[in-house]
Amino acid sequence: MAWTTPKTWNVDELLTAANLNTHLRDNLNALKAPPTDHYECDEASEYTTTSTSFVDVDGTNLALTITTSGGDVLVHFHASVVHTNNGKIFFDMTLDGSRISRDDGFLGGYVSNAGAGNTASSWMSFTRLVTGVAAGEHTFVLQWRTTASTAKLFAGATTGQDVHPQFWAREVS
Amino acid sequence: MAGLIELVYEKSAVNPALLHEELATALGNKLAGISTGQGKVRVHALDTIQEAERALIEPIILAHDAKKLTAGQQAEADRAAKMSALSKPWASWTAVDKDELLRLVAEKMGIGVA
Numbered sequence: 001m002a003w004t005t006p007k008t009w010n011v012d013e014l015l016t017a018a019n020l021n022t023h024l025r026d027n028l029n030a031l032k033a034p035p036t037d038h039y040e041c042d043e044a045s046e047y048t049t050t051s052t053s054f055v056d057v058d059g060t061n062l063a064l065t066i067t068t069s070g071g072d073v074l075v076h077f078h079a080s081v082v083h084t085n086n087g088k089i090f091f092d093m094t095l096d097g098s099r100i101s102r103d104d105g106f107l108g109g110y111v112s113n114a115g116a117g118n119t120a121s122s123w124m125s126f127t128r129l130v131t132g133v134a135a136g137e138h139t140f141v142l143q144w145r146t147t148a149s150t151a152k153l154f155a156g157a158t159t160g161q162d163v164h165p166q167f168w169a170r171e172v173s
Numbered sequence: 174m175a176g177l178i179e180l181v182y183e184k185s186a187v188n189p190a191l192l193h194e195e196l197a198t199a200l201g202n203k204l205a206g207i208s209t210g211q212g213k214v215r216v217h218a219l220d221t222i223q224e225a226e227r228a229l230i231e232p233i234i235l236a237h238d239a240k241k242l243t244a245g246q247q248a249e250a251d252r253a254a255k256m257s258a259l260s261k262p263w264a265s266w267t268a269v270d271k272d273e274l275l276r277l278v279a280e281k282m283g284i285g286v287a
Contacts, residue, residue, distance in 0.1 A: 043211065045185065050193040051206025051217045053177055058210055084190060085245075146206075150189045155210070 003069040037064035038168030041155035070135035071173040078125035079165035083111040085149035186239040
């Protein structure tokens, strides 16, 4: 149910069912169920990258599409990651094909060596308020890059490290 | 500045570091990296890549053996095996063992010894 800018009520105005339904019922329903999309990883294999430029982690699944009323969107992601050579991993995301951040993205840092069994993981997460998103359909795609060697993101495929990252977006204003 | 293109191939068993090295040998600095997941290999290359270079990619991916290690991975595996061999009661350590540990630690710290 889409949000409708509430009407301004006038003194002595007749309350009609249509107006009450549109401006009260439908808007309350819209607040209860705002535009939201989420994906929880449970893959057959983990994600890896050796790319030193930002690339999609998974342009199909870790891509969220919502139709907004126009305003701000809160986006969240959390995951366990490792790096094969104590390198850095950076995260960013695109909004409708263009990177939201710039430079090295909005999250990054050194991540420990994978170690024996590739299970010596670190934890990375972000919660990002994307402001001023115009009304309409929008797609957010998670991206990452590394500095050298191989970055790995656990996606529910490794025994002993069977964790399930989540990526979600919700319009909040 | 050149942009990136993404070329996608089906391949489930991959040693990403090794495949990156194998592709970098063929593509040089036109390779930005590779990504894996969902049973696919995605090759990230500069959009200046030529058709002849692009044609090199698939045979390399088909020939890729995920069980093989890079030289760096092999060295790390060798080091781990040597460290594992030193996991024994202190009383049974020999002078050779102590020298070996010192050498391994020095190597790890980047103050290598020949």
